[in-house]
Amino acid sequence: MEFTLKIWRQQNAGAKGGFKTYPLKDVSPEMSFLEMLDYLNKQLIEGGDEPVTFEHDCREGICGTCGLYINGRPHGPMRDTTTCELHMREFADGDTIFIEPWRASAFPVIKDLAVDRSSFERIMHAGGFISTNTGCAPESNSNPIGKHVADLAFDAAACIGCGACVAACKNSSAMLFASAKIAQYAMTPQGKVERKERVDQMVRQMDAEGFGACSNTYSCEFDCPKGISVDFIATMNKEFLYSKLFGQKG
Ligand code: FES
Incomplete structure (x- = not known):
């Protein structure tokens, strides 16, 4: 060829x-x-x-x-x-x-074709982790998680942080990336402990880095190589709203 x-x-x-x-x-x-x-x-x-x-x-x-x-x-x-x-x-x-x-x-x-994506790293540093002691494997297995929730958390965790969502969006929004990371932790018992602080800090960092707001065109989902759903953006918005209105969501 x-x-x-x-x-x-x-x-x-x-x-x-x-x-x-x-x-x-x-x-x-x-x-x-x-x-x-x-x-x-x-x-x-x-x-x-x-x-x-x-x-x-x-x-x-x-x-x-x-x-x-x-x-x-x-x-x-x-x-x-x-x-x-x-x-x-x-x-x-x-x-x-x-x-x-x-x-x-x-x-x-x-x-040339290489870009600096350390802005994603700073969003992760702002809250993309859990600091609770999860113990060893038998202890984590003593916290049963429903199959539907576990599957959803796994779908969110499939995000590889490549930045295609930002490149696809006319507003250069990073909401698909941030929401996948926030949702991944918010759905599991170990991640729920810090969910209010996490969504606050990650959203604040995302805005500080200069990423735009969601354009509602779904181009991020369409071009995501891992098929991350825009439903996670709704999850992130809900997490953010509850954290502001009621403190930690129950
Ligand atoms: S080189 Fe690792 S995802 Fe392509």
């Missing part, structure tokens, strides 16, 4: 960026998208050019570092698929592919 790649190149957050065109031949349809970029970088390095900077780690859909904006969609054209799980066979031979970094002021460009 061969492609024309239009890749965003930018030296740093303060520099002016722009698209550069790279024709690429002899691409295997079985290559992952990141392997295709590795293949391009090998050719750039061999030709004495600077390779394209992009982020990756696990390359199996777990870590959330590989977010790229591909042809106008976070993680590309396939639903429920991270960039590292996307394969070149999903594109047509001869396609032109536009590749950009996440676009959000709270995710400043580090270089």
